[in-house]
Amino acid sequence: MNDTITFEDFTKVDIRVGTIIEVNDFPEARNPAYQLTIDFGDLGIKKSSAQITTLYKKEELLNRQILAVINFPKKQIAKFMSECLVLGAVDSKDVILLKPENKVKNGSTVN
DSSP states (O other): OOOOOOHHHHHTOOEEEEEEEEEEEOTTSSSSOEEEEEEOGGGOEEEEEEOOTTTOOHHHHTTOEEEEEOOSOOEEETTEEEOSEEOEEEETTEEEEOOOSSOOOTTOBOO
16 A cells, blocks of 8 residues: 555546547557547647557547546657546556546546
8 A cells, every 4th residue: 555645635636537539559659558639628638648558459449438637747758748647457467447437528527
């Protein structure tokens, strides 16, 4: 278990629902990954790199809703600028994407 945080610490993490609108291969990444373009509704479009190639085909990801942290600073990964962190559960070495149970408005908050 990691260090305990306060509720105030948790409220600083901005987790939102977005829909993947574009998926591209990312051959420059150190580990196999996709480049994702995600629509967060009124918050705009953001890009992310995700190491999810073992469980997901590009076609399966298109129009899929996901959860992402959107208030991290941008991070340069090879020649790609990642603007958010897509959330997933790690099972062994594979990442399983987290998603809302029902379709919701892009940009919806996660509490």
